[in-house]
C-alpha cells in the first residue's frame with residue numbers, strides 16, 4: 051500500500067468520532083491503528099523480500115525494528131555487551147547429497163539394477179560396510195538388540211506404518227533399515243523428492259547417523275534370484291503363521307552423505323529495565339522471519355511478504371513496547387524478543403531458550419504474538435495454551451480487571467505446538483499466546499486455508515486492525531500485572 055493510501059485510510063478512521071469522554075479514547079485507537087498499519091506496511095513491503103533469515107531482508111528487518119525499539123526507549127536486552135541487541139543464531143540447512151548401495155552374497159559382488167536403490171542419512175556422512183542382511187518381514191515383531199546389532203534390517207513396505215517400523219528397528223539397534231518398495235504409491239522418486247526439501251536445524255544440535263535405505267521390488271528380485279528367492283517368496287514367508295526374523299544370504303554396503311549450508315541469523319532482544327528489579331522478568335515475543343522468495347518465476351508474485359504472519363505480530367509487539375515505555379515505570383524487567391527462524395521449526399525460540407539473557411525459571415510469563423490482525427475490535431481474547439501453564443488464574447484476574455472476556459481450550463490448543471511459545475514451554479516457561487484474533491476458530495481456519503504461508507499474505511487494503519489494537523491494550527495490562535510484585539509475588543510465581 052502506498053503512503054497516500056495509508057493517509058486516506060487513516061482519514062477514514064477519523065470520521066465519526068463521538069463527543070467528549072469517548073473522544074480521547076477513540077482518537078488514541080485511531081493513532082494506534084495508524085501505528086500498527088505503518089509497521090505492517092513497512093515490514094511486508096517487497097523491498098524486505100519476505101524477511102528470510104540470512105538475507106538482506108533480515109538486515110533490513112532488524113534495522114527497522116532496532117531503530118523503532120531504540121526510539122521508543124528500550125535498551126539492549128541481550129545482557130551481553132559483545133552482542134548488543136542482536137543475538138547470533140547459526141542455522142544449518144541440510145539436504146541429501148550422494149548415496150551408494152552395493153550387495154554381496156558369500157563375498158561375491160551382486161549385480162544391482164541401476165536406479166533401484168536410494169540411501170539417506172540423518173547425519174553428515176554415514177557408512178556401513180558388508181553388514182549381514184536380516185529379513186524382518188513387515189516389522190510386526192521387532193528382533194532383539196543382539197539380533198539387530200551390526201545388521202541391515204530388510205523390511206517389506208507397510209505403507210503408512212513404514213516409517214514407524216523403520217524408526218522402531220533403528221531404535222532397537224539395527225545399523226540400517228532397507229525398505230522394499232512394493233506398494234505402487236511408494237516410489238524412489240517420491241521419497242527422494244520428499245527428502246530433497248531442505249531440513250533446517252540449529253548448528254548446535256547434535257547429528258544423528260541413521261541410515262535409511264530403499265530398494266524397488268524388481269531390484270530386490272535381481273539380488274535374490276541367484277539364491278532361488280524373490281520379493282514374492284519373502285512376502286509369502288512374512289505372511290505365514292509363526293514368522294520369525296531370519297538372516298538372508300546377503301551382505302550390504304550402504305553410504306549416504308548430506309550437504310550442509312550454514313546460515314548466520316539473529317534474534318533481536320530489547321529490554322525495559324525495572325525500577326525495583328527482583329530478578330524476575332516478563333517476556334513478550336514475536337517472530338520476525340518469513341519465507342522470503344517462495345514462488346519460482348514466472349509467477350508474478352514471488353515473495354511471501356508475511357503481512358499477517360508475522361508483520362502484524364511485530365507491529366503489536368512494538369506498540370506494546372511504546373505504551374509500556376511511555377507509562378509509569380514498572381518494577382520488574384520486561385524483555386522484548388523478535389525471533390528468527392520460527393518458520394523453519396521455532397529455531398530462534400529454541401536458540402533463545404538455550405542461551406537466555408535471564409535464567410528461564412525467572413520468567414514469570416511469556417506472551418507470544420503471532421498472526422494477529424485477523425479479527426475486528428470487541429472480540430473475546432483467546433488463550434492458546436490455556437490449561438497448560440500455571441498462569442491461567444493471573445490471566446483471568448487481569449481479564450476481570452480489564453472487563454475482558456477470555457476463551458480457549460482444546461480446539462485452539464491444537465495450534466500450541468506451531469508457535470514459538472511451545473519452544474519455551476519445553477523449558478517450563480509459562481508461555482501463552484493471547485489474541486482476540488484467535489478467539490473465532492472459524493476465522494483462524496479460514497486464514498490457515500487461505501493466505502497462510504502463501505504469496506497472497508501481503509498487505510491488503512482495509513486490513514482489519516481492530517482486534518490487533520485491542521490486543522495491544524490487553525498485552526500492556528497483562529505485562530504491567532506480571533511486572534508488579536504486589537500483583538504477582540516473586541515466591542508464588
Ligand SMILES: [Zn+2]
Nearest residue numbers: 359392393503
Ligand atoms: Zn508462519
